[in-house]
Amino acid sequence: MEKDLETGSGPGWLQRVVIGRNPKRTALRIVVLSITCFVLFRYVLLPIRVEGVSMMPTYKERRPNFVNRLGYIFHEPRRGDVVTIRTSGYSIMYMKRVIGLPGETVAFHLGHAVIDGQVLEEPYIKYPCDWELPPRHLGANEYFFVGDNRSMPASDHYMGVATRHRIVGKVTL
Numbered sequence: 001m002e003k004d005l006e007t008g009s010g011p012g013w014l015q016r017v018v019i020g021r022n023p024k025r026t027a028l029r030i031v032v033l034s035i036t037c038f039v040l041f042r043y044v045l046l047p048i049r050v051e052g053v054s055m056m057p058t059y060k061e062r063r064p065n066f067v068n069r070l071g072y073i074f075h076e077p078r079r080g081d082v083v084t085i086r087t088s089g090y091s092i093m094y095m096k097r098v099i100g101l102p103g104e105t106v107a108f109h110l111g112h113a114v115i116d117g118q119v120l121e122e123p124y125i126k127y128p129c130d131w132e133l134p135p136r137h138l139g140a141n142e143y144f145f146v147g148d149n150r151s152m153p154a155s156d157h158y159m160g161v162a163t164r165h166r167i168v169g170k171v172t173l
Contacts, residue, residue: 044070054147057126071170082171085162100144107135127151
């Protein structure tokens with residue numbers, strides 16, 4: 001080692017910065033990191049981009065977010081969770097908030113979500129709403145979802161019921 005430093009025949013400083021002292025170990029790290037990133041972003045964290053204003057101001061339009069596909073392994077979706085719901089495939093999904101759980105009755109009266117006759121406290125709603133929607137009873141495997149921007153007319157807003165198998169995961173970022 002001393003001889004290498006004296007003669008200058010050892011790895012140069014640029015090689016040590018770029019590759020490290022042990023090229024085989026660095027190559028192994030690169031392979032492991034590449035495989036981990038591929039699995040993570042292909043099967044666990046699904047990148048999505050918000051299109052539309054239905055989740056404003058919580059989620060801005062055209063901003064990237066990630067869906068944790070493992071978010072509901074140990075528990076079912078909860079009220080208030082922001083989830084993605086697939087329509088027919090994974091290329092087009094809706095990002096909405098869960099407000100109704102299986103077995104509940106969901107309605108809108110004077111702009112407020114009403115669950116089983118009780119007004120739902122929703123601190124994430126920032127814009128006024130005047131929706132009037134009749135009660136809808138959810139089945140054993142159904143969730144009611146809606147966006148946070150309720151200033152739009154109800155007819156222009158995509159909301160409704162999705163079965164559990166249509167929920168892809170929980171939005172994390």
